[in-house]
Amino acid sequence: MSSEPPTTTARHLVVVGGGMVAQRFVEAMRARDTAGAWHVSVFAEEPRKPYDRVGLTRYFEVRDPEELTLGDPALWDDPLVTLHRDCKIESIDREAKTVTDRLGRVHHYDELVLATGSNAAMPPIPGNDLPGVYVYRTIDDVAALRGWVEAKREANKVETRRGVVEKPIRGAVIGGGLLGLEAAGALKALGAQATVIEFGTHLMGVQIDLGGGEALKRLINDKGISVRAQTATKEMKPHRRTGHVGRLDFADGGRLDVDVVVVATGVRPRDELARAAGLEVGERGGAVVDLSCRTEDPHVWAIGEVACIEGRCIGLVAPGNTMAEVVVDRLLGGEATFPGADTATKLKLSGVDVASFGDAHGRTEDAVELVWADPLAGVYKKLVMSDDARTLLGGVFVGDAAPYASLRPMLGAELPGDPAAFLLPEGGGAGAPAIELPDDAAVCSCNNVSAGAIRAAVTDHECTDVAGVKACTKAGTTCGACLPLVTKITKTELERAGVEISTALCEHFALSRAQLFDAVRVAELHTFSEIIARFGVVPEGAADPGRGCDICKPVVASILASLGNGHILAGEQATLQDTNDHMLANMQKDGTYSVVPRMPGGEVTPEGLIAVGQVAKDFGLYTKITGGQRIDMFGARVEQLPEIWRRLVDAGFESGHAYGKSLRTVKSCVGSTWCRYGVQDSVGMAVELELRYRGLRSPHKLKLGVSGCARECAEARGKDVGVIATDKGWNVYVGGNGGQTPKHAQLLAEDLSSAELLRAIDRFLMLYIRTADRLQRTAPWVEEYEGGLEAIREVILEDSLGICADLDAAMAKHVEAYEDEWKAVLEDPAKLARFGSFVNAPSTPDPDLAYVPERGQKRPATRDEIAAGAIDPALVGPVLVSGPTLEVRS
Amino acid sequence: MTTLAQTPDEATTAATWTAVCPLDALVPERGAAALLENPDGAPVQVALFRLLDDEVRAVQQLDPYSGANVMSRGIVGTRGGEPTVAAPVYKQVFALRSGDCLESGGKTPLPGHGAHLATFPVEVRDGVVHVALG
Numbered sequence A: 001m002s003s004e005p006p007t008t009t010a011r012h013l014v015v016v017g018g019g020m021v022a023q024r025f026v027e028a029m030r031a032r033d034t035a036g037a038w039h040v041s042v043f044a045e046e047p048r049k050p051y052d053r054v055g056l057t058r059y060f061e062v063r064d065p066e067e068l069t070l071g072d073p074a075l076w077d078d079p080l081v082t083l084h085r086d087c088k089i090e091s092i093d094r095e096a097k098t099v100t101d102r103l104g105r106v107h108h109y110d111e112l113v114l115a116t117g118s119n120a121a122m123p124p125i126p127g128n129d130l131p132g133v134y135v136y137r138t139i140d141d142v143a144a145l146r147g148w149v150e151a152k153r154e155a156n157k158v159e160t161r162r163g164v165v166e167k168p169i170r171g172a173v174i175g176g177g178l179l180g181l182e183a184a185g186a187l188k189a190l191g192a193q194a195t196v197i198e199f200g201t202h203l204m205g206v207q208i209d210l211g212g213g214e215a216l217k218r219l220i221n222d223k224g225i226s227v228r229a230q231t232a233t234k235e236m237k238p239h240r241r242t243g244h245v246g247r248l249d250f251a252d253g254g255r256l257d258v259d260v261v262v263v264a265t266g267v268r269p270r271d272e273l274a275r276a277a278g279l280e281v282g283e284r285g286g287a288v289v290d291l292s293c294r295t296e297d298p299h300v301w302a303i304g305e306v307a308c309i310e311g312r313c314i315g316l317v318a319p320g321n322t323m324a325e326v327v328v329d330r331l332l333g334g335e336a337t338f339p340g341a342d343t344a345t346k347l348k349l350s351g352v353d354v355a356s357f358g359d360a361h362g363r364t365e366d367a368v369e370l371v372w373a374d375p376l377a378g379v380y381k382k383l384v385m386s387d388d389a390r391t392l393l394g395g396v397f398v399g400d401a402a403p404y405a406s407l408r409p410m411l412g413a414e415l416p417g418d419p420a421a422f423l424l425p426e427g428g429g430a431g432a433p434a435i436e437l438p439d440d441a442a443v444c445s446c447n448n449v450s451a452g453a454i455r456a457a458v459t460d461h462e463c464t465d466v467a468g469v470k471a472c473t474k475a476g477t478t479c480g481a482c483l484p485l486v487t488k489i490t491k492t493e494l495e496r497a498g499v500e501i502s503t504a505l506c507e508h509f510a511l512s513r514a515q516l517f518d519a520v521r522v523a524e525l526h527t528f529s530e531i532i533a534r535f536g537v538v539p540e541g542a543a544d545p546g547r548g549c550d551i552c553k554p555v556v557a558s559i560l561a562s563l564g565n566g567h568i569l570a571g572e573q574a575t576l577q578d579t580n581d582h583m584l585a586n587m588q589k590d591g592t593y594s595v596v597p598r599m600p601g602g603e604v605t606p607e608g609l610i611a612v613g614q615v616a617k618d619f620g621l622y623t624k625i626t627g628g629q630r631i632d633m634f635g636a637r638v639e640q641l642p643e644i645w646r647r648l649v650d651a652g653f654e655s656g657h658a659y660g661k662s663l664r665t666v667k668s669c670v671g672s673t674w675c676r677y678g679v680q681d682s683v684g685m686a687v688e689l690e691l692r693y694r695g696l697r698s699p700h701k702l703k704l705g706v707s708g709c710a711r712e713c714a715e716a717r718g719k720d721v722g723v724i725a726t727d728k729g730w731n732v733y734v735g736g737n738g739g740q741t742p743k744h745a746q747l748l749a750e751d752l753s754s755a756e757l758l759r760a761i762d763r764f765l766m767l768y769i770r771t772a773d774r775l776q777r778t779a780p781w782v783e784e785y786e787g788g789l790e791a792i793r794e795v796i797l798e799d800s801l802g803i804c805a806d807l808d809a810a811m812a813k814h815v816e817a818y819e820d821e822w823k824a825v826l827e828d829p830a831k832l833a834r835f836g837s838f839v840n841a842p843s844t845p846d847p848d849l850a851y852v853p854e855r856g857q858k859r860p861a862t863r864d865e866i867a868a869g870a871i872d873p874a875l876v877g878p879v880l881v882s883g884p885t886l887e888v889r890s
Numbered sequence B: 001m002t003t004l005a006q007t008p009d010e011a012t013t014a015a016t017w018t019a020v021c022p023l024d025a026l027v028p029e030r031g032a033a034a035l036l037e038n039p040d041g042a043p044v045q046v047a048l049f050r051l052l053d054d055e056v057r058a059v060q061q062l063d064p065y066s067g068a069n070v071m072s073r074g075i076v077g078t079r080g081g082e083p084t085v086a087a088p089v090y091k092q093v094f095a096l097r098s099g100d101c102l103e104s105g106g107k108t109p110l111p112g113h114g115a116h117l118a119t120f121p122v123e124v125r126d127g128v129v130h131v132a133l134g
């Protein structure tokens, strides 16, 4: 049996292996083969599309393999690309130029690319096949590991007189390299204890020297992970009763009781196909290739971890991606060669900064080492320099990897000034001379993006922010270690290109929103007139700064509201409000408004539903359920708003602030009160959060969500703040949003008590309100906050800026001062007077409003329908006799 | 009496003045809509704006970019010292004195509408706002 590629003109390229490097290969081929010369068939053993193996540990957080998707999924819909999943290739016939898959099907190739990657190595320790022993390489591996730990946790619960107690799960990781430490972090995240067993003298021995290893050990211990160095594991022993792995016996006679073991002792290239096909393999495995990545067979190539290039296999994604680009170039007639590997690495374990690059061990002849160590703080930094102390040969950073991003691209270049300046505290910031990277310096090694490419994104492709540069160049989209540098280059280039990155609000204020916020707060100003007189820009030749505009007025309105200055329609504040805030309703396309009463947590009584329905019916409003779990009533005319709200307030409702840049809703699932899976009362928490933050004005709208268990039915991670119940408390995620550029929120803190949760959210929101830009949602704010989420975490959980008391007080003041905006309007004739349709006919409806019926309700008529006279005058709704100037009750 | 807009002689020749409301019914730096009648009896909607120094301006209430009668509900401000209003739907900025669109935000007006706003002469006589139509 044989299968042919669907197109006849294109030549057939077979890729064996559907991993990260294969993905890059296909992307590069489809980007560059514009003539369609090649049809690419990818055979993947795993049952899924190539995914982000580098980000594998994220799986424990996201629990959804889709989240690890790489690149644009549309790649696999390309007619010149065929992906065969769950389709292992069993053999190669180089004579016939065919491969045979596991189903016995034979596929012809014109050119063959091996991208089979590596297997996790399993050392020949007796007992390594016991249940509970795992490797750490694929999604299936980590999913099985998670399942095992969760099952063990369940089994370890014991009933005692004091209730259910959970015996801790004891985990061990064999191997103290990059992968082992990541795995240990994952075990901790799963709620298990973790001990790392390292055979060598210190952790991460491949990358860092003994001094760095000592500092690292301290940091790892601080994370609650134990370390046993210089320890060989002799045997894994089964538990007597269960037969599961139960104990590790060490060569030095020591022992460790365990419930789960992760083996992370290295990888073995998957060169079995190459061997069987008679291709040369390296001394330590891997298909031997030349610098064009070609094996001895001119039609067989090898890329990624399976390739033995320059005498070795490289277990990193960046060199593999480079190889993919080389082969694509060659197949399209180019002459590219492999330029040598960038083996820089950075540990991806939250809160533990470790990075190394170049000749980290100082093995170059006559190399000099500069070391800066602060053993107490667990900081160790080392630069390896040429004998004249000028050329940078390598570096190790433990505990403070801040200089890594800017120094790594300088590998092999002369450093400006005294190299010691880069090692001083504060990440080489203060004293270190600014580095101007050459255009060819690699900034993002995962995606092979040079400093020049980032500059070109700004100058030639007109990107005006970091997000644009990321999308355009892919820089910083894989491991993210280079993001600070990408940001810096982008900003410098924008300034140079004369692109206005002035943070001035508008012609009236030279300050950014965050600066203005602080200025107003510190100067204790309370009106727009005072603020513009004090901080406004007086244009040349003018006598005063003018009267603001539609940009700065709502910003000032929001700042005044966040700082607590009474009702938003009080006095001069009313003139600052956008029409939605001014009418306390949302303007729709025909100039009428929609009305949304608050339903905290999406909870509503039958009586409430009836009241809302009756109001909608009486005023002829179109009704729809919103995505935020409440009811929106459309088509309310200005002059109807007070009467509608009088009815709603009487029925016990209050403003839902659907009109404000403020807290909108806290969405919730039904949680433990009804749901059989729920572990906490998510509705109760959602109601509490919504009542706490209602009316809180912010730089943009805010949405929260609370799910009662990890199944996440409330889609909380699509919210600015998402709360997910755990059996120990609450996990809180921040910086998510739906909309045009959906973002999943990232984990801020785990297993918080309810009180801790409120405090963390209080501070997160207040910090955001104080420091975000105008109309900047939390996702880009987190991304652009100096130091990112890690820095935010330090500010709000560790009080690194010493402002937490202030943030807490500000939120307490907000909670204290809350009043229902609509109720206050109904009690104040001056405010009510704003709601007339016409100043000379306050209760006359706009005569141009026109509606047609649709699916049992009304909708605004189109221009054509109006022209054709197809409208129904009755649908405009009832006309009030009294007008909007209701009698005011006390 | 405050005299505003075009010189009264020029404006009054062809127009009919209508008394609309007391000046005090207008909130400084916010707009208000008025429902008036042309000399031919057709209804006209006018957006009135009272500035900080009691200068009153009138432009068409119809927003040419959205087609809704909403101009009075926009934010009042200044551009280079010139009083302006920003359309509340798509945020175009118009000069209140000339009706010119200063910032279209890359949008074009709906078919059958000009890019700028029509203006109407306004006078405040004995504390009552008058608008000239026709």
Ligand SMILES: Cc1cc2nc3c(=O)[nH]c(=O)nc-3n(C[C@H](O)[C@H](O)[C@H](O)COP(=O)(O)OP(=O)(O)OC[C@H]3O[C@@H](n4cnc5c(N)ncnc54)[C@H](O)[C@@H]3O)c2cc1C
Pocket: A016, A017, A018, A019, A020, A021, A022, A043, A044, A045, A046, A053, A054, A055, A056, A057, A087, A088, A089, A090, A115, A116, A117, A118, A136, A137, A138, A179, A182, A270, A273, A303, A304, A305, A306, A314, A315, A316, A317, A318, A320, A346, A348, A479
């Ligand atoms: C947890 C973890 C963290 C990591 N972190 C980093 C990091 O921070 N930085 C870094 O640079 N690297 C990191 N790596 C290494 C990186 O993931 C690899 O270097 C990269 O995935 C190699 O890509 P590849 O395509 O060569 O191999 P792989 O991604 O392993 O893909 C090979 C694929 O081929 C399939 N295959 C094998 N044989 C066959 C066959 N006969 N037929 C069909 N399919 C076959 C395999 O099932 C596999 O899916 C990490 C790895 C792990 C596991």
Ligand code: SF4
Pocket: A669, A670, A671, A672, A675, A676, A677, A678, A679, A682, A707, A708, A709, A710, A711, A712, A713, A714
């Ligand atoms: S998230 Fe959990 S608790 Fe909430 S509804 Fe879904 S399964 Fe139930």
